Amino acid sequence: MATSGADGPIDLSACCAPLASEAMSAEDAVTLSARFKALGDPTRVRLLSMVAAHDGAEACVCDLTGPVGLSQPTVSHHLKILVDAGLLSRTKRGIWSYYAVVPGSLEDLAATLVAGAPARV
Amino acid sequence: MATSGADGPIDLSACCAPLASEAMSAEDAVTLSARFKALGDPTRVRLLSMVAAHDGAEACVCDLTGPVGLSQPTVSHHLKILVDAGLLSRTKRGIWSYYAVVPGSLEDLAATLVAGAPARV
Numbered sequence: 001m002a003t004s005g006a007d008g009p010i011d012l013s014a015c016c017a018p019l020a021s022e023a024m025s026a027e028d029a030v031t032l033s034a035r036f037k038a039l040g041d042p043t044r045v046r047l048l049s050m051v052a053a054h055d056g057a058e059a060c061v062c063d064l065t066g067p068v069g070l071s072q073p074t075v076s077h078h079l080k081i082l083v084d085a086g087l088l089s090r091t092k093r094g095i096w097s098y099y100a101v102v103p104g105s106l107e108d109l110a111a112t113l114v115a116g117a118p119a120r121v
Numbered sequence: 122m123a124t125s126g127a128d129g130p131i132d133l134s135a136c137c138a139p140l141a142s143e144a145m146s147a148e149d150a151v152t153l154s155a156r157f158k159a160l161g162d163p164t165r166v167r168l169l170s171m172v173a174a175h176d177g178a179e180a181c182v183c184d185l186t187g188p189v190g191l192s193q194p195t196v197s198h199h200l201k202i203l204v205d206a207g208l209l210s211r212t213k214r215g216i217w218s219y220y221a222v223v224p225g226s227l228e229d230l231a232a233t234l235v236a237g238a239p240a241r242v
Contacts, residue, residue: 019166019169019170019173019174019227020170020173020174020178020222020227021174022170022174023167023170023171023174023188024166024167024170024171026163026167029163029164029166029167029170030163032160032163032166033160033161033162033163033165033166034161036157036158036160036161036166037157037158037160037161037162038161039153039154039157039158039161040154040155040157040158040159040160040161041154041158042147042150042151042153042154043150044154045140045145045150045153045154045157046144046145046147046150048140049140049141049143049144049145049150050144050145052140052141053140053141053142053143053144057141067144101141106140106141106234106235107234107235109234110231110232110234110235111231113227113228113230113231113234114227114228114231
């Protein structure tokens, strides 16, 4: 079971066993589907990819608005959903927010799909 | 780029490079997010897990309605979304529909999250 809720991002590190290993509990399915739902939007997939592919797997919000062609408030809204899903972290430096991929989060999610995916780093 | 559209399920076999390898194109992000969106619902995650964990990775819809506690039309609706997303296939035998995990589909999806995930079988 993973922790989740209004008080912090989803933590999948203890959730979930690979889909095919056993029928998933209703509780784990809620946790896991919330993370997939965060990725169920093309803008968020692009933003996550842009951050992940950026030098140091970190990017300033100021670098993201231009390529996706959306306003900064809209981009920040999508980034917040990725932060709440436990996929990105946010650090404020000066006037800008910087977003980084949470180490191990993509590996954890892949491991729920396929047994034997690369282990959490 | 992957094929998708009203005329068939999403085919991710040629889509997409791992998120972190390069900033994803808008077109690939649409294809990929559609598959994640199909998993963005706890009932569908449970159904996919139940099918994947079933003997032979195939299950009759008649075996799925009881455990999730929903009507057969509702379960069939969720299963159709997973079929349209290219994650399940459907075969009718007698009066029942049987659902199976599309070989390689979960591996393909995991590979978009993490470079080096197990290859498509």
